[in-house]
Amino acid sequence: MHARWSIPRGTLLAATLLAVTGTFLSPVTSSSAAQQSASAGPTVASAPGAVVLTQPGSADAPGYRLDVATGQLALTTTRAGRTVLGTAPGDTGALRFRSGGQWQHATGVTGWSWHDGVLTLTADTTVAGATATARITPQADRYQLDWDVAGGSADQLGLAYDLASAGHWYGHGETATPKGGPGTDEPWPLDSGQVVHSGFGPASYEMIDPFWYTSAATGLRVDTGDVMDVAINGGQDGLGRFTVDSPATYKATVFVESTPLAVYRDYIGIVGKPAKSDATYAQYQKPLWNSWAQYYTKVDQQKLLTYATELHDNGLDGHTIQLDDRWESEYGNLTFNPATFPDPKGLSDRLHALGDDFGLWVTLWINLDSVNYQYAADHGYLLKSAADPAKPCTVSWWNGTAGIVDLANPDAQAWYLGNLKKLMSTYGIDGFKFDTRFFDESCKPDAGYAPADYQRLGAQLTDQFDQQGVGVRVHWTTNAHQAGFVTRQIDKGTGWNSLQASVTQNLAISTIGYPFVETDMIGGSSGQPPATKEVLVRWAQSASLMPLMYSSTSPVETVDTTTGKPVVYDQQTIDLYRAAIQQHERLAPYIWDQVQHTLATGDPIMRPLFFDFPQDQAAYSLTDEWMLGPAVLAAPVLATGTSRTVHLPPGTWYDVSGHRAVHGPATLTGYQAPLGTTPVFVKLGAPGAAKALKALR
Template identity: 75%
Template structure:
């Protein structure tokens, strides 16, 4: 009773309105780097070699046991296994040559010198051996290995998933159950991940980093395409194969908590140097035309859309015209039939209180009047098989060439056209879509395929992306650019809503903290979202760093029938209420943005990042922490109640205006359509601002 009284008194004492802080950037501060020195020692028995790394002030210490009968690696901490490679016919270190997989067998020699353990091993391939080097440091070890006596097509590392507990990371997943549009397993081992084209040019938001509930992590250092599978066919294995004969390079982290592993990884790849989004872009949603109209959009429809939102008091910082507005893809000119006066359209949108944005791409279709010009001037990426010809790629809007950002003249030409477009029509920001490179193309002289992630990030960084996000990844420039990250298109059903949550947890914990879901309500040319899905999605997004909207709660069009869908007044009111809640949370969220700039920590994160001792949190994918003080548990299913797990601590239940003790699960928590379970952790940093916003 005393705690409840104090909490209510605190809430009552807070002012009803909170002035938004100035959107000044926090000055990033370098976090302490993980120690690299180690006093590791090697011991040997008849069956294994063991590297022992003692604990230090900032690392727990570990042992790496190398089995010599058939080469395998087992990592132990505090006497228990925290990661083990596969054994048997799969093999730990594996390679494919002439279409057949082989693996390392008996260790034939070893040397311990200058802090590196060098191993040689036979293999199942006649005449082929493996040389591996293990270099331990205080909180990780590096594994480098290669095949001698054969030319492999692929090199691979295989792990026993259960040895490390549960698995996370990866980013957006390809799965047999429709991932990422409708399925994003959390943890990864709870489903199946089958991702054969996992690489730096992928349209997926991915990084070659995985971490586990037993506080280990794996980073594969490669610029090549990988074939990744986790629990494929429920086999309990993780396979991390590289399509290359180059030496395999990986780092295994060994820490005390998953958050420590995440911080090690961010220390390796870099944290955001700034936030690309402004305070207003965090506080208000961006509205984008895609899911509302898809390509069936024109000037009249867009203005009616903007007017409807305005007249119903549905706020937003920007309204973006998505695909399709060009006369042909790559022309960068408005289709005059659909947009008779684009400058007047822009002026009207501004008058309604929105910034105006446009969708753009580096892909120029073959039927565009700019394609021949770009090809003749050498502005397009060349074909990998025939460098004398431009590379052509097929995408959802036809066949195209890609502007070569590695060519300074091509980039200058492309950017000049962008600036002319923006200046002529009063465009405030851009939504960059498609990819900056394709594996079928050859990089510009002096560049590698992975460089195009950096080049794309540098290009996009010159323009206001209006908080709508971009998908660049795999490169330190992508991590440091501080872009908002948007997900791949989702469906419009409950499964996609749930996938949008677990996908944000995955993306934000591979080093991209400024996350938004796909457009609220989903897209993917599926039937328009039901009222309940649209409202629940908005309520969920309101408790994330940013809101990304498209389907209007006033009315929309069902793309499968072409018929209008009109939502009722309750839909409008509840959507408006979700936006208002997010706006009130903006000062608290902005504080978390500044914290991420200082530390690299994710804003939206799994419960176990904050409560690693609470074992129940490791399989929860429908709750999350928004910073250190807010626990979000929105309804993500077609149900009138749900269970809510509260980790240890004292929590303020916003919906019921009461204080409750944590360390337990609240069963049958009622969730009528107007109720979103959200809790504030009393005493946590930022709890006062969170209470002020949510109460």
């Protein structure tokens, strides 16, 4: 089919859009469109004030209709007669671009054509002489939207959506917010808070992907390797702005599905599912103990050995003792500081005798005062400056000023690998925690490489070592999803708000395609006074119902590094922390089954309730419950108090603490959960339910 329509410039047509609702939109499992013939293809027709693209449904996809308003270009996606995604109205504009430091947008559509399965639209803009061209390519469960601007000297392009048109919004990953995100704030859904993330890019330290999905079972993926500026309800304006810092063609995929889980699976079909898990069964079974929040940089050989011995003596079993920051003489030397670690081989031997592996924190960032810096600079092993490629790039971080090892240089990579392998052979080091980033936007990529490629190179390098259950924070780029790394969260505070953020952040990270999640160190860090007894215990209980446990603050005793004074916890703290570890250890066979399922399907292990129960409207705004696989519903206490409200979706649930069956949907108000109780429920009849019941009872 081939059609063409045009409007003389300056002619205004009234735009007719289907009403955009601000109410909750539940996904559908069937629609009249889905009953149409699977062989029917998309059609395009003109209507008063609009161009209408209709994609019939099939057995596997619900079908949809896309109305393109022509008076001012706007896009409204409907499914079964209901709006499920609409662009921003008014002066914001659907297709936005920055020109001369001012925001502009597409206005009246001046022409369209439908040819070879592509709907092409041209439109005037708010810049005289500048024209926007959009190309929409429909598929059964999505459409590709590519657009660009000719004239007007645009330097940024973006899409803007009315958030309420699609219900609630999720995805993104770790969020930058005015309330302290991602360390103390991770809104869930995203529209319940404010996301203002200007440095949203492939070299970011945050675990992020340019993918968002909604309660209306629509989704957005922006296909770019450039930095973005993302604002979701910024200033509580009800809008989602997704801007790419580039004048190149804007490429996006809009998913239209029956459930949010189906949208997620469509996305995984593009980026790939994990090919493996980098963590072993033992690393899922027991916690990793890392020195960071326990001592920060005030660590030495005797302190680390005392730490490990106390954990061992109190039955707080783990698989590894990991020495974090400040074991080196200078950052990047990759040699032990003899003043604080006089006998690293002896330390390693003692830890191994306790039954622990020994790991080290490392980084590719080499401080200027390190002897390795000058050596690396002289040999061309460092990334070059984007401003002056004749010089090494220098970056500021929390430990000073540094250069970054250039992983695109094979000689630089071989040199760095040689240093790590020497540590392993000399001192009996079993693995590493790789920290910081592999690239910085102030640096210049090597010829033939883009910034995102350094994520891939970093993943390939770190994957050669045992990462000991803390993985590496790579994202966004090719192979990041397939690599199957454990994802540790960005540093959290030590209060209730950070515990709460650790839960919603795991839901965000696992549903953008990184399923092997854990919180930041149990009890938090961020240089704050240690967690109170209640926060530490509740955090351990929460983490016990996640894929992995990542520990640091000892429930025996720790140090308040803000005062230098010791903090000694009581015996109940030790006992309850130990009980959380033991519960997680008993769950390990069930969790390992979920790991294997994820490797087969790509589905997340820890996920929001609405992935499993899409018709349960209450599930879409829950911030303190999740599914661990198909059988376990976790509802731990994440705030002060000894009771909470628990929501149970449809089905028959076994209340582990209450020793009873509960028929859902049900809301349990005032559910009693003193400090020793962790509310958890098993869905009877679900895959793995018998194994989960055995573990939890």
